[in-house]
Amino acid sequence: MNAAGPLAGKTIVVTRPRAQAAPLAEGIAALGGEPLIFPLLEIAAAADPQPLAAAVARLADYALAVFISPNAVDYSLPAILARGAWPAGLLPAAVGQGTVQALAAHGVAGCIAPSERFDSEALLALPELAGERVAGRRVAIFRGDGGRELLADTLRERGAEVDCIACYRRSGPPGGVAPLLAAWRAGRLDALTVSSSEGLRHLVDLLDAEGRAWLQKTPVFVPHARIAENARALGLSNIILTAGADAGILAGLGAYNWSA
Structure with missing residues (x-):
């Protein structure tokens, strides 16, 4: 992990299916962040x-x-x-x-x-x-x-x-969203990366009122305009549209103003 990187001290959730999560998680770690792998879809x-x-x-x-x-x-x-x-x-x-x-x-x-x-x-x-x-x-x-x-x-x-x-x-995450809620409550969940509209719908459906309030405050990085549109339709407002694929998401995370 790069302690001096732009994501130092930040926990970023990687919601890709588990088999595709490693490259993005490794990229987050290389930028100093702490990746939290939490697939929104099981394949x-x-x-x-x-x-x-x-x-x-x-x-x-x-x-x-x-x-x-x-x-x-x-x-x-x-x-x-x-x-x-x-x-x-x-x-x-x-x-x-x-x-x-x-x-x-x-x-x-x-x-x-x-x-x-x-x-x-x-x-x-x-x-x-x-x-x-x-x-x-x-x-x-x-x-x-x-x-x-x-x-x-x-x-x-x-x-x-x-x-x-x-x-x-x-299918949605079989174990529910307790790990995300625990991370939010502990103050160690700084952003989510979401590359599937279907996965995001699963997440919103599974969250209770407390979880949705946390999600509303949390930056959600998405690599496609269609996912951003669906996120807004689900009531989210803190959406950051990046360029495509893992490289685009990582560039967006690295350029984000975390102190704003």
Whole structure:
């Protein structure tokens, strides 16, 4: 830990799923902060494995395979690669750079992804997803249960045949929010980092009146405008919008005026 860093003496909550929390937590520690890992979403394999098995069986029929998150990679690639090598004619696509890296870790290269904004809108703006490129072709979207339908709906409007494959499911923190309340009461919770609107909704739903009052006072750093909008809709006002991914969150934490 860097005792002279900009986050010295600050406890920052990392709410990413546990498997994705370490890089951000390490970055906070490098800036002098004390990371408190508290996943707002627990990730597990989909309750029904059949949709994934069916997609794997016909993978070579697809022209494009989109992975919504690193979790989508982790919960689908082992089944895909257990059947054989990645099909030569199948173009992989990802919403964010973390997902690109997760694919690369499994040996899947040549992935297309946005280079700045990391969302469905930015992915849809890539030339490889234009109407003339996807019309009449099959697209597989590997994702969690539920989620936004914008990507699938837009690709269908562009003439693609789209299958959405739920390969993992999300749930709220199983142990409740007692650790956060204890940290707030002890005066050692200075900020939260939140990268999921769904996770933030889980948190607000689980907090009692005391917890919501603490949350209202606490800076909440979010890496996407849509999450900021959802936070405001949930009644939060102390929201700091950062650039995308862990690097953007860390830059926002480092630049924040903690004495204000």
